[in-house]
Amino acid sequence: xxxxxxxxxxxxxxxxxxxxxxxxxxxxxxxxxxxxxxxxxxxxxxxxxxxxxxxxxxxxxxxxxxxxxxxxxxxxxxxxxxxxxxxxxxxxxxxxxxxxxxxxxxxxxxxxxxxxxxxxxxxxxxxxxxxxxxxxxxxxxxxxxxxxxxxxxxxxxxxxxxxxxxxxxxxxxxxxxxxxxxxxxxxxxxxxxxxxxxxxxxxxxxxxxxxxxxxxxxxxxxxxxxxxxxxxxxxxxxxxxxxxxxxxxxxxxxxxxxxxxxxxxxxxxxxxxxxxxxxxxxxxxxxxxxxxxxxxxxxxxxxxxxxxxxxx
Amino acid sequence: xxxxxxxxxxxxxxxxxxxxxxxxxxxxxxxxxxxxxxxxxxxxxxxxxxxxxxxxxxxxxxxxxxxxxxxxxxxxxxxxxxxxxxxxxxxxxxxxxxxxxxxxxxxxxxxxxxxxxxxxxxxxxxxxxxxxxxxxxxxxxxxxxxxxxxxxxxxxxxxxxxxxxxxxxxxxxxxxxxxxxxxxxxxxxxxxxxxxxxxxxxxxxxxxxxxxxxxxxxxxxxxxxxxxxxxxxxxxxxxxxxxxxxxxxxxxxxxxxxxxxx
Numbered sequence: 001x002x003x004x005x006x007x008x009x010x011x012x013x014x015x016x017x018x019x020x021x022x023x024x025x026x027x028x029x030x031x032x033x034x035x036x037x038x039x040x041x042x043x044x045x046x047x048x049x050x051x052x053x054x055x056x057x058x059x060x061x062x063x064x065x066x067x068x069x070x071x072x073x074x075x076x077x078x079x080x081x082x083x084x085x086x087x088x089x090x091x092x093x094x095x096x097x098x099x100x101x102x103x104x105x106x107x108x109x110x111x112x113x114x115x116x117x118x119x120x121x122x123x124x125x126x127x128x129x130x131x132x133x134x135x136x137x138x139x140x141x142x143x144x145x146x147x148x149x150x151x152x153x154x155x156x157x158x159x160x161x162x163x164x165x166x167x168x169x170x171x172x173x174x175x176x177x178x179x180x181x182x183x184x185x186x187x188x189x190x191x192x193x194x195x196x197x198x199x200x201x202x203x204x205x206x207x208x209x210x211x212x213x214x215x216x217x218x219x220x221x222x223x224x225x226x227x228x229x230x231x232x233x234x235x236x237x238x239x240x241x242x243x244x245x246x247x248x249x250x251x252x253x254x255x256x257x258x259x260x261x262x263x264x265x266x267x268x269x270x271x272x273x274x275x276x277x278x279x280x281x282x283x284x285x286x287x288x289x290x291x292x293x294x295x296x297x298x299x300x301x302x303x304x305x306x307x308x309x310x311x312x
Numbered sequence: 313x314x315x316x317x318x319x320x321x322x323x324x325x326x327x328x329x330x331x332x333x334x335x336x337x338x339x340x341x342x343x344x345x346x347x348x349x350x351x352x353x354x355x356x357x358x359x360x361x362x363x364x365x366x367x368x369x370x371x372x373x374x375x376x377x378x379x380x381x382x383x384x385x386x387x388x389x390x391x392x393x394x395x396x397x398x399x400x401x402x403x404x405x406x407x408x409x410x411x412x413x414x415x416x417x418x419x420x421x422x423x424x425x426x427x428x429x430x431x432x433x434x435x436x437x438x439x440x441x442x443x444x445x446x447x448x449x450x451x452x453x454x455x456x457x458x459x460x461x462x463x464x465x466x467x468x469x470x471x472x473x474x475x476x477x478x479x480x481x482x483x484x485x486x487x488x489x490x491x492x493x494x495x496x497x498x499x500x501x502x503x504x505x506x507x508x509x510x511x512x513x514x515x516x517x518x519x520x521x522x523x524x525x526x527x528x529x530x531x532x533x534x535x536x537x538x539x540x541x542x543x544x545x546x547x548x549x550x551x552x553x554x555x556x557x558x559x560x561x562x563x564x565x566x567x568x569x570x571x572x573x574x
Contacts, residue, residue, distance in 0.1 A: 188568035196573065230566045238574060239566065 007040050008033070012235035014291070015202045016045065017175055017242050019090065020124030021151045026089050028205075028291040029242035034228055035289045036311045046308050047286055049301050050090035050126050050294045051083035052248050055105065055113045056097035062258045064274040065248075065297045076113050077120045084121045086298040087305070092126040093117050094249075098139045099130035107138040111146035118147045125152040126177070126294065128246075137164040144168040153177050153205055153244070153292075159190060166199045177244055179207035182219050184226045191238045204241040205292065212250040213281045220245070224288035245285040248296030251278040279303035286311070313555055314541035316385045316409070316508070317342075317351030320376070322359035331358060331368060336375035347380040349546040353409050354380060356397070357387035365393030373400040380405075385434075385543075387411040391421045398429040407432055411543075412474065415439040415453045420460065426471075427464035434508050435461075436474045437493070443478065447492035450475050454497055454505075472508040472541055473497040479516040480526060487514060487530065495537045508541040509534060528554040536562070 013032040018025050026048050033041025058066050058073050066073070072082035080091045095110045097103040118125055127143055129136030136156075141164065144154050155177025157165035162178065169176040178194060180187040187206055195201045208223045224243055231239040251257055257274035259267065267273055278300035282293055286308065295301045319342040322328050330338040343354050356376055361368050365388065373384060383406030386397040394410060401408040412434035413422035419436075426433040435457045437450040444450045454473050461471050475493035478486040490509070498504035514530045515523035528551050531542060535558045544551055553572050559565045568574075 185567045185569075188566055189570060192568055192570045192574060196570070226566075234565060236566055238568070 005039060008037075008233070010034075010041060010232040012232045012237075012240055014231060014240050014242055017203065017205060017291075019048075019126075019151055019153055019175060020122075021149060022122055024122045024124070025151070026124050031291075032232065034232060035287055038312075043312065045291075046312055047290055048089040048292045049282075049304055049308075050092040050292065051086060051088035051298060051301055052092045052094055052294050052296050053079040053083060053117065054097070055093065055095045055110060056103055061296070062252050062274065064257065064271055065252050065278075068297050068299060077116050080117045080121045083298075084123050086301065088123065088298075088301060090124045090126055090292075091117065091121055092128060092246075092294040094128045094130070095139055095143070096130045098135055099132050100135060102130065107142035110139045111142035114143045115146040118150050118152070125150060126244075126292075127152050127154050128156060128177070131156070133158065133160045137161045140165050141168040144172040144174055147174075148172040151175070155179065155205075156207055157190075157194070159186070162190060162194060163197060166194055166197060169203075170199055175203050175205060177205045177207050178241075179209060182209045182216075182223050184208075184223055184230070187223070187227060188230075188236070188238050191241060195238070201238065201241060205244045206241045207244050207246060210245040210247045210250050210281075210285065212247070212254045213277055213284065214256065215250065215254050217281060217284050221284060221288045224285070224290070228289045242291035243289055244292040244294070245282075245290040246294045247281050247285060248278060248294055251281050252296055275299045275303070279307075283307050313535060313539070313559065314352045314508075315350055315546050315555070316353045316355050316411075316541060316543040317346030317349075317546045318355050318357075318510075318512075318543045319346055319545060319547065320355060320372075321357040321387075323357070327357075331372065334371060336378070339372060339375055340379045343376045343380045343382075346546050347382050350552060351382065351546045352541075353385040353406075354382050355385040355387050355411065355543060357411075358390075358393065360389050361393050362390065365390035366396035369393040369397040370400045373397050377402045377405065382406065383408050385409040385411050389419075391425070394422060394425055395429075398425060398431055407470075409434065409472070412436050413457065415456055423457070423460050423466060424464050426461070426466045430470075432470045432472065433461075433466065434472045434474050436476050438476050444476065444489075446489045447475070447496050450489070450493040451496050451500065454500060458500065458505075468501050468505065469503065472506045473500075474508050474510065477509050477511065477513040479518075480514050480530075481517040491533055491537055494534055494539050498538050504538070506540040507538070508543065509539060510543045512544070524548065524550060527551065531555070532558050535559070 014029040016030040018027045027045050030044040072078040083091050097105040098110050153175045154169045156179040211217045230236040282304035408431045410433040413419045414436040437453040475490040480487045515526040
């Protein structure tokens with residue numbers, strides 16, 4: 001008797017979300033089976049990888065990654081072009097300089113930077129605030145208007161500020177990144193609240209809150225797994241939005257990406273170790289169902305893209 | 313849960329008049345409202361329709377399908393009318409559901425139609441003569457109906473076994489017997505048999521004010537035992553809230569603070 005591979009049957013499908021304008025648009029989502037199980041379903045789009053750019057110089061980044069972008073990171077425009085040259089699918093502009101504890105840049109300055117970056121590259125743009133709940137509402141409103149027509153992913157909308165951020169994205173025809181903190185029920189709730197205010201659920205990208213290998217990645221993994229099961233097996237329309245994982249941010253602050261060779265000789269050389277840490281974190285998030293990653297090291301991005309190509 | 317919206321029923325005066333006058337509007341309004349409220353199937357009950365059954369069912373199916381993209385539950389004791397309904401049904405919106413067959417010989421042709429048109433079918437575990445005494449009695453009847461289904465080439469997953477809900481006010485012990493039957497029906501096949509109830513029978517004869525309370529609490533108990541489908545009023549918000557809450561507690565839908573709104 002021939003072996004019959006047992007197959008799960010799914011009733012749901014992830015929404016397809018297109019980003020960018022012009023020739024180099026990128027579409028994510030569309031899967032109708034759990035990640036990479038090509039024998040159970042179809043995966044019309046590869047997970048996309050965005051390289052991160054900041055509106056200020058990456059002074060507080062660890063040496064390894066700072067060095068990897070050092071030729072371009074003095075200006076957000078140069079840095080964004082560099083990301084495109086490195087083969088990134090998208091550029092993720094993080095407006096960290098607007099944070100009151102950073103440079104407290106104004107919303108107008110941030111909008112100007114966003115517009116310049118948008119003009120410099122033709123791959124799609126993800127635009128993130130600094131994570132300061134109140135400041136982000138002003139910053140993202142100005143930014144969303146400044147890059148109107150570019151079909152960006154704007155975020156992150158959180159429980160405390162989602163109305164304003166979503167309104168800005170909606171008014172300027174952008175997609176929205178909605179973040180909840182490692183909680184499937186609150187992730188669903190935020191998507192429901194957004195739909196109730198008239199923001200189409202098909203235009204949301206969910207951020208379950210990422211973490212780094214060794215520092216709680218398993219929590220993110222479980223949350224994503226649960227979200228995908230609800231989306232695909234229970235056909236829950238509120239859970240069928242693509243998932244974004246913002247990993248560089250978390251990876252490049254853990255000891256394994258910072259400790260020099262001399263301090264931890266048994267851990268292996270810092271340069272390879274740190275790059276591997278981001279790449280392995282990426283691989284975990286991809287297998288949990290990430291449709292989109294934000295990474296910092298071009299070398300780690302290359303590894304993640306290699307893995308995606310192998311698995312698709 | 314599969315919800316069979318019961319509002320298009322010949323028992324309702326408005327529907328009866330619409331059927332008599334071939335006025336599509338009341339039917340279409342009820343169909344749209346029920347589809348929007350979450351009905352999986354829209355029941356179209358025309359009664360025995362002895363005079364013009366086939367023509368009436370053909371008309372009713374077509375007018376309802378003009379406005380909703382849902383499969384219909386065709387509800388008549390008239391075999392010719394049932395066949396006309398199956399012919400008129402637009403299977404693009406899903407497989408129709410025949411309401412119903414039983415173990416009474418005059419209802420056997422309904423099972424034959426389910427085989428012929430590859431339709432789903434509700435099977436009342438009701439035999440010739442008296443009503444079933446208990447859950448075991450219902451299982452015996454169910455087995456006979458299933459055997460007949462096989463004869464007519466009806467796949468087991470197309471049969472929805474109905475334990476026949478009886479009114480609690482005069483046959484109080486039957487409420488629990490039907491719940492036991494729902495549990496036992498599932499064990500008659502692997503994968504488990506589908507089950508269905510005509511819910512509101514449970515509160516027939518009870519005062520108007522308590523009927524909805526009995527109905528929705530009974531539904532919760534049936535769902536817990538694995539009921540797959542129910543003929544209910546999807547426009548009854550309390551009822552739908554009960555369905556959503558039970559599904560959430562049973563882990564079939566993910567919790568969110570606003571889960572009732574979805």
